[in-house]
């Protein structure tokens with residue numbers, strides 16, 4: 001634990017770390033088409049949630065999980081490419097497992113979206 005907790009110095013350090021974290025998000029947004037798709041899918045899901053008056057928490061959590069795991073997947077890919085530019089069975093396991101985590105979260109996020117927003121969208125469509 002830092003001795004400077006609560007001091008202006010630690011706030012400055014926290015802001016600096018937040019700046020690095022934001023730079024990481026921006027770099028992945030620029031380089032990964034999947035992340036861009038997931039960001040805009042999250043914007044759409046959150047807009048629909050607010051418009052339809054659906055519960056926000058499950059949609060927020062599902063979006064946060066998918067986007068966070070995509071960022072971690074990109075981190076794993078970068079580290080694997082750095083340490084194992086040549087094909088290696090363990091590099092394959094690392095990349096495939098990290099990608100699997102994203103796909104698993106995305107699949108369950110779609111199920112959450114369907115179960116929370118589906119009935120409201122259906123009611124809206126069937127009422128005319």
Ligand SMILES: Nc1ncnc2c1ncn2[C@@H]1O[C@H](COP(=O)(O)OP(=O)(O)OP(=O)(O)O)[C@@H](O)[C@H]1O
Nearest residue numbers: 032077080084085086087088089091092095096099
């Ligand atoms: N160094 C490696 N050793 C063994 N297999 C690898 C290696 N690099 C990639 N692969 C295999 O090729 C697949 C695709 O890898 P790649 O680096 O192109 O990532 P990707 O899944 O296409 O992601 P992105 O398109 O976002 O970069 C991996 O999931 C893995 O199965």
